[in-house]
Amino acid sequence: xxxxxxHYASFFLLVFLLYWLAAGKNRMAQxxxxxVASYFFYGFWDVRFLGLLIFSTLLDYGSGILMEKVxxxxxxxxxxxxxxxxNLGFLAVFKYYDFFISSFASLLEKGGIALHPTLLxxxxxxxxxxxxxxxxxxxxxVYNRKIKAxxxxxxxxxxxxxxxxxxxxxxxxxxxxLPQIQSNRxxxxxxxxxxxxxxxxxxxxxxxxxxxxATQVNTYFGDPTQASGAQLALAVFLFTIQxxxxxxxxxxxxxxxxxxxxFELLQNFSFPYFSRDIAExxxxxxxxxxxxxxxxxxxxxxxxxVGKTAAIRNTFIxxxxxxxxxxxxxxxxxxxxxxxxxxxxxxxxxxxxxxxxMVGANKRFPSVKELASILLTFxxxxxxxxxxxxxxxxxxxxxxxxxxxxxxxxEEAWMPTSLLVLIAMLFTVxxxxxHGRFALEKMPVAIPVYLRWSFYLLAIGLMFTYRQNAFQxxxxxF
Amino acid sequence: xxAFLLRAILFFSLLFILASSVDWLFCKTILRSxxxxxxxxxxxxxxxxPNVDMAIMGSSRAWTMFNPKTLEDSLGGVVYNYGVDGYAxxxxxxxxxxxxxxxxxxxxxINELDIQTLHIRKDLCNPEHFLGVLPQPxxxxxxxxxxxFDLYERYLPLIRxxxxxxxxxxxxxxxxxxxxxxxxxxxxxxxxxNSDEWHTDADQQFQVEPLVQRWHKPTVALFQEYIRExxxxxIKLIWVMPPMYKELHRITKNQDIIFGHYRRxxxxxxxxxxxxxxxxxxxxxxxxxxxxxxxxxxAELFSKHLASDLKAAGVRLN
Numbered sequence: 001x002x003x004x005x006x007h008y009a010s011f012f013l014l015v016f017l018l019y020w021l022a023a024g025k026n027r028m029a030q031x032x033x034x035x036v037a038s039y040f041f042y043g044f045w046d047v048r049f050l051g052l053l054i055f056s057t058l059l060d061y062g063s064g065i066l067m068e069k070v071x072x073x074x075x076x077x078x079x080x081x082x083x084x085x086x087n088l089g090f091l092a093v094f095k096y097y098d099f100f101i102s103s104f105a106s107l108l109e110k111g112g113i114a115l116h117p118t119l120l121x122x123x124x125x126x127x128x129x130x131x132x133x134x135x136x137x138x139x140x141x142v143y144n145r146k147i148k149a150x151x152x153x154x155x156x157x158x159x160x161x162x163x164x165x166x167x168x169x170x171x172x173x174x175x176x177x178l179p180q181i182q183s184n185r186x187x188x189x190x191x192x193x194x195x196x197x198x199x200x201x202x203x204x205x206x207x208x209x210x211x212x213x214a215t216q217v218n219t220y221f222g223d224p225t226q227a228s229g230a231q232l233a234l235a236v237f238l239f240t241i242q243x244x245x246x247x248x249x250x251x252x253x254x255x256x257x258x259x260x261x262x263f264e265l266l267q268n269f270s271f272p273y274f275s276r277d278i279a280e281x282x283x284x285x286x287x288x289x290x291x292x293x294x295x296x297x298x299x300x301x302x303x304x305x306v307g308k309t310a311a312i313r314n315t316f317i318x319x320x321x322x323x324x325x326x327x328x329x330x331x332x333x334x335x336x337x338x339x340x341x342x343x344x345x346x347x348x349x350x351x352x353x354x355x356x357x358m359v360g361a362n363k364r365f366p367s368v369k370e371l372a373s374i375l376l377t378f379x380x381x382x383x384x385x386x387x388x389x390x391x392x393x394x395x396x397x398x399x400x401x402x403x404x405x406x407x408x409x410x411e412e413a414w415m416p417t418s419l420l421v422l423i424a425m426l427f428t429v430x431x432x433x434x435h436g437r438f439a440l441e442k443m444p445v446a447i448p449v450y451l452r453w454s455f456y457l458l459a460i461g462l463m464f465t466y467r468q469n470a471f472q473x474x475x476x477x478f
Numbered sequence: 479x480x481a482f483l484l485r486a487i488l489f490f491s492l493l494f495i496l497a498s499s500v501d502w503l504f505c506k507t508i509l510r511s512x513x514x515x516x517x518x519x520x521x522x523x524x525x526x527x528p529n530v531d532m533a534i535m536g537s538s539r540a541w542t543m544f545n546p547k548t549l550e551d552s553l554g555g556v557v558y559n560y561g562v563d564g565y566a567x568x569x570x571x572x573x574x575x576x577x578x579x580x581x582x583x584x585x586x587x588i589n590e591l592d593i594q595t596l597h598i599r600k601d602l603c604n605p606e607h608f609l610g611v612l613p614q615p616x617x618x619x620x621x622x623x624x625x626x627f628d629l630y631e632r633y634l635p636l637i638r639x640x641x642x643x644x645x646x647x648x649x650x651x652x653x654x655x656x657x658x659x660x661x662x663x664x665x666x667x668x669x670x671x672n673s674d675e676w677h678t679d680a681d682q683q684f685q686v687e688p689l690v691q692r693w694h695k696p697t698v699a700l701f702q703e704y705i706r707e708x709x710x711x712x713i714k715l716i717w718v719m720p721p722m723y724k725e726l727h728r729i730t731k732n733q734d735i736i737f738g739h740y741r742r743x744x745x746x747x748x749x750x751x752x753x754x755x756x757x758x759x760x761x762x763x764x765x766x767x768x769x770x771x772x773x774x775x776x777a778e779l780f781s782k783h784l785a786s787d788l789k790a791a792g793v794r795l796n
Contacts, residue, residue: 006630006637020479189482196486453489460493468641 001044003253004206011041012257019261020187027184031158034261041163042127049125052090053161059086060135061156064142064149080143087132094124099328127167129325133292134160138174140296147175155181164257168250170268170288177265185262195259197440200459201429202252207463209426210245212419213238221389224399228408232399234415239389240382241423244273247286252438266291271434273381273427274359276373278342279352281381289325293318304347315347316340326388331396335387342380358434422462494635501613501635507649508610515607516648518560518668522576523611527667529582531555531795534668535570536590538563543720543772544590545781546667552785555585555795559668564603567595568697571704572620578711586793587708588716591740592770593730596701598694602626606645609638671774672767680768688731705747716788717744717751721759721780723769752787754780 001007015037023029043050063083067076105115138159141147150156159178165171220227220235227235251268258265272284282290298318304311316337323336346352359374360366366374383400390396432446433439443452509520521527532555534544541561549557560573570589577584589595602608602624611617618632631638639646664670708715717740727733737755744751757780759765765776772780 006628006634187479187482189479192482193485453492456489457493457496464497464636464640466640467637 001041003250003257004203007044011037012260016260025184025186027182028154030185031154031181034162035154035158038158038161038163038166042161042166045126045167046123049128052125052128053131054157056087056090056131056135057157057160059083060139060160061150061153063139064156065151067139067142068149076143080139083139084136087135091128091132094122094128096324096328103330130169130171131160131166133171133289134174137171137292137296138178141174147178150174150178150182152182162258162263164254164261164263165265168247168254169286170251170254170266171292172266172288173292177263180263187262191262192260193444194441195256197443198252198256198259198438200256200456201438201440202249202254202256203463204459205245205249205252205426207249208422208459208466210242210249211468212422212466213242213245216415216419217242217389221391221395221399224395224402227402228412229402229404229406230408230410230413233403233407234413236382236386236389236399236403238415240273240378240385241426243385243388244269245426248272255438267437270437271358271430271439273378274374274431274434275377276355276359276370277346277351277377278339278380279346280355281377282339282343283356289322293322297321304352308348311347312344315344319343330393331387331390334393334396335384338384338387342384360434497634497636501639504636504639504645504649505610505613507652508645510652511648512665513648514665514670515563515604516610516645517665518562519607519611521558521668522560522573523614525580527556527558528580529556530558530577530584532557532586532588533573533577533584534559534561534588534590535573536561536588537565537570537592537594539592539720539771540588540590541668542670542672543777543780544588544718544784545669545671545777547669548778548781549785549788550795552782552789553793553795557667557795561590561668565599566597566694566697567701567704568598568623568694569620571700572617574704575616575620578707583711584713585795586714586716588718591717591719592722593691593733593736596693596697596736597691598623598697600625606642609642609645612638671777672771673774674767675773676763676766677768680766683769684725684729686729688729690731691733691736693736705743705749709747715747715749716793717749718784719751719753719755721754721757721765721772721776723763723766724756724760726769727755729769750791750793752784754783757783 001011015033019030019033023033039050039053042053060083063079066079070076070079101117105117108115138147138150138156142149150159155178158181159172159174162172162177162181217235217239220231221239224232224235248269255265255268266288268286268288270284270287272281275281275284298314301314301317302310303314306314319336319340320333321336322339323332323334326332326335343352346354359370386399387393387396390399430439433442436442443455447455508516509524511517511520532546532549532553534540534546534557536544538561541559541563544559544561546557546559560570560577562569562573567589574587602621605621605626608617608621608627612621612627612632621627622632627638705715719737719740730736737753741751741753743749754760759772759776759780765772765779767773
């Protein structure tokens with residue numbers, strides 16, 4: 001059930017009405033309803049993997065309680081290791097087994113040893129990387145005594161499976177979401193309106209921006225040998241827009257849906273393409289994953305306070321793991337390495353925290369210097385996305401080489417004027433709304449109601465116009 | 479909560495009204511088109527060709543092979559070809575239903591019959607052709623039996639138009655008054671022949687193993703019901719089995735059973751049946767563009783032949 005379909009709209013409307021009208025103020029009834037809805041939502045994708053989700057939930061639920069009840073350090077560590085081991089084991093088997101085995105075999109082949117390993121070629125259970133990380137954050141926090149174990153199986157199951165975030169995040173933390181699940185929720189009209197606005201903007205980014213860009217991107221990336229350098233540059237540019245529209249659009253719909261049900265999820269995007277350097281970009285892009293790796297990998301390894309060599313090592317570990325988390329392919333590892341290389345100079349020069357505020361905080365427009373930094377960061381990020389989108393590393397290098405050595409003429413990089421206008425509309429609205437948690441958050445105070453409704457109707461009209469084939473969200477494959 | 483719901487209902491009602499208005503405009507505009515099947519629907523719904531005396535029903539074999547002008551010249555009256563590309567009797571019956579809603583009913587209906595008439599396809603062929611008429615409940619019912627429009631496209635306004643570039647281009651041209659007569663606009667009362675010569679790849683049709691053509695039981699029942707209704711309404715049926723290239727006869731294992739069924743039904747119901755499946759035209763590729771379809775040359779000869787046979791059988795439209 002994709003977020004950008006009428007199936008989801010109907011499903012959500014039904015859940016929303018039952019949740020507030022039938023379940024009323026009874027927290028337990030609300031949680032049971034949401035859990036059933038979440039399992040239905042997940043089963044709608046592929047009912048076979050529902051068992052895996054429930055097993056993973058039970059494993060972490062049990063481990064949490066055992067770790068809290070047992071004082072002996074060795075036993076606590078044992079439960080933690082078991083939980084992490086089994087969770088990552090599933091992830092390894094479903095997501096990485098084929099990649100590592102085939103990579104190992106091809107390495108041996110280069111050394112003259114022919115190996116023909118049996119590959120599993122299993123379907124990747126949707127959302128496995130996301131709900132595994134939910135569970136891991138919980139058991140790690142319980143083990144480190146940052147939070148208390150959750151004794152209600154329904155509450156814990158809902159924490160793992162809450163449908164808005166189940167298949168593509170944001171990756172929630174137990175200390176943030178569990179207390180919300182465990183407390184009473186009262187309907188708040190302004191929160192609900194905020195939620196609707198965020199869903200609308202998310203849908204706009206997905207349907208009108210990402211899916212429209214996808215058509216041209218797929219053509220050029222599908223066979224780069226037939227495209228000129230200019231066309232490939234356009235494809236890289238459009239993919240940079242597409243992936244933002246796609247993933248931040250998804251996150252907006254998830255956050256908006258949750259807000260309509262009275263939950264505040266972690267912010268996952270904060271206008272990343274207005275970043276002035278790569279460190280700022282990573283504070284604004286896929287925030288829930290970045291902070292997850294920061295808290296559970298980077299800091300436990302010593303972070304940046306362990307000497308330069310260790311800091312370089314830690315940075316590479318985090319970015320390579322982040323790449324690998326996205327998928328079992330060398331392209332993601334190179335993408336991670338590229339970002340690590342961009343990040344390192346800032347870290348070593350101690351400039352990785354120079355841009356903590358939003359650009360143009362009290363101004364209407366950025367300064368020339370800021371604009372130049374934004375554009376440079378955008379280009380560097382776009383180069384990274386080339387690896388992310390390419391089917392293999394060779395293709396990515398081919399594309400980058402062709403852009404730099406055989407560009408052709410600018411006229412070849414043609415795209416419809418309408419698409420250009422839509423992209424301009426995206427950035428204008430995002431720029432105007434950059435001080436909110438999402439672009440339309442501050443809209444009610446900024447403009448009168450008739451203009452606001454006209455804008456909403458325009459956005460919906462554009463969605464009608466560009467709703468062709470609902471493309472799957474890119475991050476569903478992770 | 480109440481205030482929020484009221485506000486949401488207000489917004490979505492406004493959206494619904496706007497979408498319905500645009501949908502209505504699109505429907506009205508597309509029905510003005512004379513292009514291809516859009517034109518046929520327009521003629522039928524907007525009654526641009528009133529008082530049809532003889533309706534021709536069938537698949538693409540009817541649409542491309544039965545020239546109404548030739549029949550009109552010979553029999554007088556108004557003849558219209560409602561042949562619908564890609565469909566068997568079930569969808570052909572949709573046109574019959576619409577015709578029965580009109581005050582003036584045809585005196586004769588010619589049914590083009592072939593081996594697939596009582597079969598049914600699973601998906602909608604050319605779904606764009608139905609865009610302008612889908613809000614009509616009976617069209618919605620008929621098309622619901624095929625995979626093509628989902629529930630939301632059938633019942634919510636405007637959604638079904640999304641991504642339908644051919645229909646939207648036609649609408650844009652009509653609204654901007656830039657619609658030009660071109661290929662596809664020159665159908666006469668639904669008829670449009672194909673001037674192509676025999677396609678070399680059409681020979682591949684004979685390479686397949688002979689198969690059994692299955693009947694769709696509800697369509698068989700609908701066909702019986704249709705015969706009964708026409709008899710009740712005093713509409714005379716004429717069944718025509720048009721020429722098919724000789725090699726095509728061996729492709730269907732149960733062809734004789736199917737054709738025998740038509741002959742038996744015709745005899746039982748006193749319906750005139752004209753069988754051209756082994757006509758002299760069937761021996762030459764010169765008259766076909768593929769094994770099942772006559773080209774313009776063949777269609778003109780066939781139509782003259784048919785007109786003459788109908789006249790000889792005492793069919794008069796004036």
